[in-house]
Amino acid sequence: MIFDFDQQIERRYSDSIKWNKYKGKDIIPLWIADTDFKSPKCIIDAINNRVSHGVFGYGKKPTSLVNIFIDYVQKKFNWELKPEWIVVLPGVVSGLNLSVRAFTNEYERVITPIPIYPPFRKAAKLANRDQLNIPLVLQNRRWVLDMNIVKSKMNRKEKLFMLCNPQNPGGTVYRYEELIEQLTFAQQNNLIVCSDEIHCDLVLELDVKHIPFGSLNNDAEQRSITLMSPSKSFNIAGLGASIAIIPNKYLRNKFLQARQGIVPEVNIIALVAAEAAWLHGNQWLESLINYLRNNRNFLVSQINLMPKLSMVSPEATYLGWIDISHLEIQDPITYFENYGLGFSSGLEFGNNNFIRFNFGCNRITLEKAIGRLKYALTKSDIS
Numbered sequence: 001m002i003f004d005f006d007q008q009i010e011r012r013y014s015d016s017i018k019w020n021k022y023k024g025k026d027i028i029p030l031w032i033a034d035t036d037f038k039s040p041k042c043i044i045d046a047i048n049n050r051v052s053h054g055v056f057g058y059g060k061k062p063t064s065l066v067n068i069f070i071d072y073v074q075k076k077f078n079w080e081l082k083p084e085w086i087v088v089l090p091g092v093v094s095g096l097n098l099s100v101r102a103f104t105n106e107y108e109r110v111i112t113p114i115p116i117y118p119p120f121r122k123a124a125k126l127a128n129r130d131q132l133n134i135p136l137v138l139q140n141r142r143w144v145l146d147m148n149i150v151k152s153k154m155n156r157k158e159k160l161f162m163l164c165n166p167q168n169p170g171g172t173v174y175r176y177e178e179l180i181e182q183l184t185f186a187q188q189n190n191l192i193v194c195s196d197e198i199h200c201d202l203v204l205e206l207d208v209k210h211i212p213f214g215s216l217n218n219d220a221e222q223r224s225i226t227l228m229s230p231s232k233s234f235n236i237a238g239l240g241a242s243i244a245i246i247p248n249k250y251l252r253n254k255f256l257q258a259r260q261g262i263v264p265e266v267n268i269i270a271l272v273a274a275e276a277a278w279l280h281g282n283q284w285l286e287s288l289i290n291y292l293r294n295n296r297n298f299l300v301s302q303i304n305l306m307p308k309l310s311m312v313s314p315e316a317t318y319l320g321w322i323d324i325s326h327l328e329i330q331d332p333i334t335y336f337e338n339y340g341l342g343f344s345s346g347l348e349f350g351n352n353n354f355i356r357f358n359f360g361c362n363r364i365t366l367e368k369a370i371g372r373l374k375y376a377l378t379k380s381d382i383s
Protein backbone atom coordinates (compact mmCIF):
# COMPACT_ATOMS: atom_id res chain seq x y z
CA MET A 1 0.00 0.00 0.00
CA ILE A 2 1.21 3.53 -0.79
CA PHE A 3 0.97 6.14 1.97
CA ASP A 4 1.14 9.81 1.11
CA PHE A 5 3.54 11.59 3.46
CA ASP A 6 3.93 14.44 0.96
CA GLN A 7 0.38 15.60 1.63
CA GLN A 8 0.25 19.18 2.90
CA ILE A 9 -2.12 19.40 5.87
CA GLU A 10 -3.04 22.83 7.21
CA ARG A 11 -2.39 22.82 10.97
CA ARG A 12 -2.18 26.56 11.53
CA TYR A 13 -5.86 26.83 12.41
CA SER A 14 -6.04 23.67 14.49
CA ASP A 15 -5.13 23.43 18.18
CA SER A 16 -1.52 22.50 17.43
CA ILE A 17 1.05 23.95 19.88
CA LYS A 18 3.67 23.60 17.18
CA TRP A 19 1.83 25.67 14.57
CA ASN A 20 0.04 28.09 16.88
CA LYS A 21 3.31 29.44 18.22
CA TYR A 22 3.86 31.16 14.89
CA LYS A 23 0.26 31.89 13.93
CA GLY A 24 0.06 34.84 11.54
CA LYS A 25 3.83 34.78 10.97
CA ASP A 26 5.79 33.32 8.09
CA ILE A 27 7.85 31.03 10.31
CA ILE A 28 8.11 27.30 9.65
CA PRO A 29 7.65 25.47 12.98
CA LEU A 30 10.45 22.93 13.33
CA TRP A 31 10.45 22.70 17.09
CA ILE A 32 8.22 20.58 19.38
CA ALA A 33 8.38 16.85 18.65
CA ASP A 34 5.27 16.01 16.75
CA THR A 35 5.16 15.38 13.04
CA ASP A 36 2.94 17.03 10.44
CA PHE A 37 1.74 13.68 9.08
CA LYS A 38 -1.83 12.42 9.22
CA SER A 39 -2.16 9.32 11.40
CA PRO A 40 -2.84 6.04 9.57
CA LYS A 41 -6.38 5.23 8.49
CA CYS A 42 -6.60 2.32 10.95
CA ILE A 43 -6.32 4.80 13.84
CA ILE A 44 -8.75 7.32 12.37
CA ASP A 45 -11.28 4.54 11.70
CA ALA A 46 -10.92 3.16 15.23
CA ILE A 47 -11.47 6.61 16.75
CA ASN A 48 -14.46 7.30 14.47
CA ASN A 49 -15.95 3.97 15.40
CA ARG A 50 -15.58 4.67 19.13
CA VAL A 51 -16.95 8.20 18.74
CA SER A 52 -20.02 6.97 16.86
CA HIS A 53 -20.98 4.88 19.92
CA GLY A 54 -21.74 8.23 21.51
CA VAL A 55 -21.34 7.30 25.19
CA PHE A 56 -18.12 8.36 26.84
CA GLY A 57 -18.39 7.33 30.48
CA TYR A 58 -15.47 6.11 32.60
CA GLY A 59 -13.46 3.36 30.97
CA LYS A 60 -12.37 0.13 32.63
CA LYS A 61 -8.81 -1.17 32.93
CA PRO A 62 -7.93 -1.71 29.26
CA THR A 63 -7.32 -5.48 29.17
CA SER A 64 -7.32 -5.66 25.39
CA LEU A 65 -4.77 -2.84 25.08
CA VAL A 66 -2.49 -4.54 27.60
CA ASN A 67 -2.65 -7.82 25.66
CA ILE A 68 -2.04 -6.07 22.34
CA PHE A 69 0.94 -4.21 23.81
CA ILE A 70 2.42 -7.41 25.24
CA ASP A 71 2.12 -9.03 21.83
CA TYR A 72 3.74 -6.03 20.11
CA VAL A 73 6.71 -6.01 22.52
CA GLN A 74 7.17 -9.76 22.15
CA LYS A 75 7.18 -9.61 18.36
CA LYS A 76 9.19 -6.44 18.00
CA PHE A 77 11.74 -6.73 20.82
CA ASN A 78 11.53 -10.38 21.82
CA TRP A 79 10.71 -9.37 25.41
CA GLU A 80 8.07 -11.35 27.23
CA LEU A 81 6.01 -9.17 29.54
CA LYS A 82 3.42 -10.14 32.15
CA PRO A 83 0.11 -8.24 32.21
CA GLU A 84 0.57 -7.22 35.86
CA TRP A 85 3.82 -5.37 34.97
CA ILE A 86 1.95 -2.91 32.77
CA VAL A 87 0.78 0.47 34.03
CA VAL A 88 -1.15 2.55 31.53
CA LEU A 89 -0.46 6.28 31.77
CA PRO A 90 -1.80 9.42 30.06
CA GLY A 91 1.74 10.45 29.03
CA VAL A 92 5.39 9.53 29.26
CA VAL A 93 6.33 12.79 31.01
CA SER A 94 4.07 11.89 33.92
CA GLY A 95 6.01 8.60 34.09
CA LEU A 96 9.31 10.53 34.33
CA ASN A 97 7.98 12.72 37.13
CA LEU A 98 6.39 9.82 39.00
CA SER A 99 9.64 7.86 38.80
CA VAL A 100 11.60 10.68 40.42
CA ARG A 101 9.01 11.08 43.17
CA ALA A 102 8.45 7.37 43.78
CA PHE A 103 12.03 6.11 43.64
CA THR A 104 14.05 8.89 45.31
CA ASN A 105 13.75 10.93 48.47
CA GLU A 106 14.83 14.52 48.92
CA TYR A 107 18.34 13.51 50.04
CA GLU A 108 18.94 11.35 46.98
CA ARG A 109 20.21 12.23 43.57
CA VAL A 110 19.09 11.57 40.00
CA ILE A 111 21.60 10.96 37.18
CA THR A 112 20.70 12.24 33.73
CA PRO A 113 22.85 12.50 30.63
CA ILE A 114 22.65 15.87 28.88
CA PRO A 115 21.65 17.22 26.43
CA ILE A 116 18.28 15.73 27.18
CA TYR A 117 14.58 16.26 26.54
CA PRO A 118 13.81 19.13 29.00
CA PRO A 119 11.22 17.35 31.23
CA PHE A 120 13.99 15.00 32.44
CA ARG A 121 15.69 17.94 34.11
CA LYS A 122 12.45 19.55 35.21
CA ALA A 123 11.29 16.32 36.87
CA ALA A 124 14.15 16.50 39.38
CA LYS A 125 13.75 20.22 39.90
CA LEU A 126 9.99 19.99 40.43
CA ALA A 127 10.46 17.28 43.04
CA ASN A 128 13.28 19.23 44.70
CA ARG A 129 15.84 16.53 43.97
CA ASP A 130 19.48 17.09 43.23
CA GLN A 131 20.50 16.05 39.73
CA LEU A 132 23.82 14.95 38.31
CA ASN A 133 23.97 15.92 34.63
CA ILE A 134 26.51 13.99 32.62
CA PRO A 135 27.45 15.47 29.22
CA LEU A 136 27.19 13.03 26.34
CA VAL A 137 30.37 12.76 24.31
CA LEU A 138 30.81 12.40 20.57
CA GLN A 139 32.49 9.09 19.69
CA ASN A 140 32.60 7.74 16.15
CA ARG A 141 29.94 10.27 15.17
CA ARG A 142 27.51 9.11 17.86
CA TRP A 143 26.46 10.90 21.05
CA VAL A 144 27.23 8.40 23.82
CA LEU A 145 27.65 8.16 27.56
CA ASP A 146 31.18 7.88 28.88
CA MET A 147 30.68 5.83 32.04
CA ASN A 148 34.07 6.94 33.40
CA ILE A 149 32.83 10.54 33.46
CA VAL A 150 29.67 9.42 35.23
CA LYS A 151 31.66 7.50 37.86
CA SER A 152 34.03 10.38 38.51
CA LYS A 153 31.19 12.76 39.37
CA MET A 154 29.23 10.64 41.81
CA ASN A 155 28.80 11.41 45.50
CA ARG A 156 27.07 8.14 46.55
CA LYS A 157 23.70 9.82 46.96
CA GLU A 158 22.59 8.70 43.50
CA LYS A 159 19.51 6.51 43.42
CA LEU A 160 17.88 6.86 40.00
CA PHE A 161 19.55 6.66 36.58
CA MET A 162 17.36 8.24 33.88
CA LEU A 163 18.04 7.16 30.33
CA CYS A 164 16.53 8.23 27.05
CA ASN A 165 16.91 5.58 24.36
CA PRO A 166 16.72 6.38 21.47
CA GLN A 167 18.23 9.59 22.70
CA ASN A 168 16.45 12.91 22.29
CA PRO A 169 18.04 15.15 21.01
CA GLY A 170 21.20 13.22 20.00
CA GLY A 171 19.41 10.45 18.06
CA THR A 172 21.62 7.66 19.46
CA VAL A 173 20.31 4.11 19.69
CA TYR A 174 22.32 2.44 22.45
CA ARG A 175 23.89 -0.85 21.39
CA TYR A 176 23.79 -4.06 23.44
CA GLU A 177 27.32 -3.57 24.83
CA GLU A 178 26.53 0.02 25.83
CA LEU A 179 23.37 -1.05 27.59
CA ILE A 180 25.21 -3.81 29.41
CA GLU A 181 27.78 -1.26 30.56
CA GLN A 182 24.96 0.97 31.83
CA LEU A 183 23.38 -2.01 33.58
CA THR A 184 26.67 -3.00 35.22
CA PHE A 185 27.06 0.56 36.45
CA ALA A 186 23.52 0.49 37.86
CA GLN A 187 24.22 -2.83 39.59
CA GLN A 188 27.50 -1.62 41.10
CA ASN A 189 25.83 1.49 42.47
CA ASN A 190 22.48 -0.02 43.36
CA LEU A 191 20.53 2.28 41.04
CA ILE A 192 17.00 2.06 39.74
CA VAL A 193 16.86 2.79 36.01
CA CYS A 194 14.10 4.77 34.34
CA SER A 195 14.37 4.26 30.59
CA ASP A 196 12.30 6.54 28.34
CA GLU A 197 11.91 4.63 25.07
CA ILE A 198 9.18 6.71 23.48
CA HIS A 199 11.15 6.90 20.19
CA CYS A 200 11.83 3.13 20.04
CA ASP A 201 9.79 2.59 16.87
CA LEU A 202 11.62 5.27 14.95
CA VAL A 203 15.00 3.67 14.30
CA LEU A 204 16.23 4.95 10.92
CA GLU A 205 19.50 3.03 10.63
CA LEU A 206 18.94 -0.14 8.61
CA ASP A 207 21.32 -2.37 10.58
CA VAL A 208 20.45 -1.13 14.07
CA LYS A 209 17.78 -2.52 16.39
CA HIS A 210 16.30 -0.97 19.48
CA ILE A 211 16.85 -3.03 22.65
CA PRO A 212 14.63 -2.19 25.63
CA PHE A 213 16.75 -1.76 28.76
CA GLY A 214 14.50 -4.05 30.80
CA SER A 215 14.85 -6.84 28.24
CA LEU A 216 18.61 -7.25 28.83
CA ASN A 217 18.23 -9.85 31.57
CA ASN A 218 16.38 -10.58 34.78
CA ASP A 219 18.38 -8.06 36.83
CA ALA A 220 17.69 -5.26 34.33
CA GLU A 221 14.02 -6.20 34.39
CA GLN A 222 13.87 -6.02 38.18
CA ARG A 223 15.61 -2.67 38.58
CA SER A 224 13.94 -0.76 35.75
CA ILE A 225 10.89 1.10 34.64
CA THR A 226 10.54 1.36 30.85
CA LEU A 227 8.32 3.98 29.24
CA MET A 228 6.84 3.46 25.79
CA SER A 229 4.04 4.94 23.73
CA PRO A 230 2.66 4.95 20.18
CA SER A 231 2.40 8.74 20.39
CA LYS A 232 5.54 9.76 18.47
CA SER A 233 5.51 7.04 15.84
CA PHE A 234 1.84 7.40 14.91
CA ASN A 235 1.54 11.13 15.57
CA ILE A 236 -1.07 10.76 18.32
CA ALA A 237 0.85 12.63 21.04
CA GLY A 238 -2.18 14.82 21.75
CA LEU A 239 -4.12 11.72 22.82
CA GLY A 240 -1.54 10.61 25.36
CA ALA A 241 -1.78 6.81 25.68
CA SER A 242 1.49 5.59 27.21
CA ILE A 243 2.79 2.59 29.06
CA ALA A 244 5.13 2.02 31.97
CA ILE A 245 6.60 -1.48 32.24
CA ILE A 246 7.49 -2.13 35.89
CA PRO A 247 8.27 -5.82 36.49
CA ASN A 248 9.34 -5.42 40.13
CA LYS A 249 6.31 -5.50 42.42
CA TYR A 250 7.82 -3.27 45.12
CA LEU A 251 8.78 -0.58 42.57
CA ARG A 252 5.43 -0.88 40.85
CA ASN A 253 3.54 -0.37 44.10
CA LYS A 254 5.64 2.68 44.95
CA PHE A 255 4.96 4.08 41.49
CA LEU A 256 1.21 3.42 41.78
CA GLN A 257 1.15 5.01 45.22
CA ALA A 258 2.83 8.16 43.90
CA ARG A 259 0.29 8.28 41.09
CA GLN A 260 -2.80 8.10 43.31
CA GLY A 261 -5.17 11.02 42.98
CA ILE A 262 -2.75 12.97 40.80
CA VAL A 263 -2.32 11.20 37.47
CA PRO A 264 -5.65 10.17 35.93
CA GLU A 265 -6.53 7.15 33.83
CA VAL A 266 -6.02 7.35 30.08
CA ASN A 267 -8.94 8.72 28.08
CA ILE A 268 -11.01 6.13 26.24
CA ILE A 269 -10.32 7.54 22.77
CA ALA A 270 -6.57 7.28 23.33
CA LEU A 271 -6.95 3.63 24.26
CA VAL A 272 -8.61 2.65 20.98
CA ALA A 273 -6.08 4.72 19.03
CA ALA A 274 -3.15 2.93 20.70
CA GLU A 275 -4.76 -0.47 20.12
CA ALA A 276 -5.24 0.26 16.43
CA ALA A 277 -1.68 1.56 16.11
CA TRP A 278 -0.08 -1.57 17.57
CA LEU A 279 -2.50 -3.96 15.88
CA HIS A 280 -2.73 -2.54 12.37
CA GLY A 281 -0.22 0.28 11.98
CA ASN A 282 2.95 -1.60 11.11
CA GLN A 283 2.91 -1.18 7.32
CA TRP A 284 2.26 2.54 7.66
CA LEU A 285 5.03 2.82 10.23
CA GLU A 286 7.56 1.13 7.96
CA SER A 287 6.66 3.51 5.20
CA LEU A 288 6.98 6.49 7.58
CA ILE A 289 10.44 5.33 8.62
CA ASN A 290 11.54 5.21 4.97
CA TYR A 291 10.25 8.72 4.45
CA LEU A 292 11.96 10.01 7.59
CA ARG A 293 15.21 8.29 6.61
CA ASN A 294 15.18 10.17 3.30
CA ASN A 295 14.45 13.42 5.12
CA ARG A 296 17.28 12.73 7.55
CA ASN A 297 19.79 11.91 4.83
CA PHE A 298 18.90 15.05 2.94
CA LEU A 299 19.07 17.24 6.05
CA VAL A 300 22.40 15.82 7.24
CA SER A 301 24.05 16.15 3.84
CA GLN A 302 22.82 19.74 3.44
CA ILE A 303 23.75 20.87 6.95
CA ASN A 304 27.25 19.50 6.67
CA LEU A 305 27.76 21.45 3.45
CA MET A 306 26.85 24.70 5.19
CA PRO A 307 29.64 26.88 6.54
CA LYS A 308 29.92 26.80 10.33
CA LEU A 309 27.17 24.21 10.88
CA SER A 310 27.54 20.53 11.55
CA MET A 311 25.54 17.57 12.77
CA VAL A 312 25.90 13.84 13.12
CA SER A 313 23.31 11.63 11.52
CA PRO A 314 20.66 10.67 14.10
CA GLU A 315 20.24 6.90 14.21
CA ALA A 316 16.62 7.31 15.26
CA THR A 317 13.87 9.93 15.81
CA TYR A 318 12.95 12.80 13.50
CA LEU A 319 15.10 15.26 15.40
CA GLY A 320 18.41 16.73 14.28
CA TRP A 321 20.89 18.14 16.81
CA ILE A 322 22.82 20.82 14.99
CA ASP A 323 26.05 22.39 16.20
CA ILE A 324 25.89 26.15 15.66
CA SER A 325 28.76 27.08 17.96
CA HIS A 326 30.83 28.58 15.12
CA LEU A 327 28.11 31.09 14.33
CA GLU A 328 28.71 32.84 17.64
CA ILE A 329 25.21 34.28 17.94
CA GLN A 330 23.81 35.11 21.36
CA ASP A 331 20.17 34.31 20.74
CA PRO A 332 19.97 31.71 17.96
CA ILE A 333 16.22 31.15 18.25
CA THR A 334 15.35 34.79 17.62
CA TYR A 335 18.02 35.02 14.94
CA PHE A 336 16.54 32.12 12.96
CA GLU A 337 12.95 33.21 13.59
CA ASN A 338 13.85 36.43 11.81
CA TYR A 339 14.63 34.27 8.77
CA GLY A 340 11.38 32.29 9.04
CA LEU A 341 12.64 29.25 10.97
CA GLY A 342 11.27 28.10 14.32
CA PHE A 343 13.75 25.70 15.96
CA SER A 344 13.95 24.31 19.50
CA SER A 345 16.51 26.06 21.61
CA GLY A 346 19.51 23.91 22.51
CA LEU A 347 19.66 25.71 25.83
CA GLU A 348 16.48 23.98 27.00
CA PHE A 349 18.20 20.65 26.39
CA GLY A 350 21.34 21.79 28.17
CA ASN A 351 23.57 23.30 25.44
CA ASN A 352 23.13 26.70 23.80
CA ASN A 353 25.68 25.82 21.10
CA PHE A 354 23.03 23.69 19.39
CA ILE A 355 19.58 23.95 17.92
CA ARG A 356 17.17 21.05 17.43
CA PHE A 357 15.61 20.67 14.00
CA ASN A 358 12.39 18.62 13.76
CA PHE A 359 12.43 17.01 10.30
CA GLY A 360 9.09 15.20 10.81
CA CYS A 361 7.53 17.24 8.03
CA ASN A 362 6.89 16.73 4.34
CA ARG A 363 9.74 17.08 1.88
CA ILE A 364 8.53 20.38 0.44
CA THR A 365 8.56 21.97 3.90
CA LEU A 366 11.99 20.50 4.63
CA GLU A 367 13.45 21.85 1.39
CA LYS A 368 11.93 25.26 2.04
CA ALA A 369 13.38 25.28 5.57
CA ILE A 370 16.83 24.32 4.31
CA GLY A 371 16.63 27.07 1.67
CA ARG A 372 15.82 29.60 4.39
CA LEU A 373 18.63 28.31 6.57
CA LYS A 374 21.13 28.72 3.73
CA TYR A 375 19.90 32.25 3.21
CA ALA A 376 20.15 33.06 6.93
CA LEU A 377 23.77 31.91 6.84
CA THR A 378 24.66 34.20 3.94
CA LYS A 379 23.97 37.27 6.06
CA SER A 380 27.13 39.23 6.51
CA ASP A 381 27.03 39.38 10.30
CA ILE A 382 27.68 35.65 10.63
CA SER A 383 29.22 34.53 7.36
Ligand SMILES: Cc1ncc(COP(=O)(O)O)c(C=O)c1O
Nearest residue numbers: 033091092093094117168196198
Ligand atom coordinates in the same frame (compact mmCIF):
# COMPACT_ATOMS: atom_id res chain seq x y z
C1 LIG B 1 12.11 11.46 25.08
C2 LIG B 1 10.71 11.97 25.21
N1 LIG B 1 9.96 11.57 26.24
C3 LIG B 1 8.67 11.98 26.39
C4 LIG B 1 8.10 12.84 25.48
C5 LIG B 1 6.69 13.31 25.65
O1 LIG B 1 5.89 12.32 26.18
P1 LIG B 1 4.36 12.56 26.46
O2 LIG B 1 3.85 13.53 25.46
O3 LIG B 1 3.77 11.19 26.32
O4 LIG B 1 4.25 13.05 27.87
C6 LIG B 1 8.87 13.30 24.40
C7 LIG B 1 8.31 14.27 23.45
O5 LIG B 1 9.00 14.94 22.74
C8 LIG B 1 10.19 12.83 24.25
O6 LIG B 1 10.95 13.21 23.22
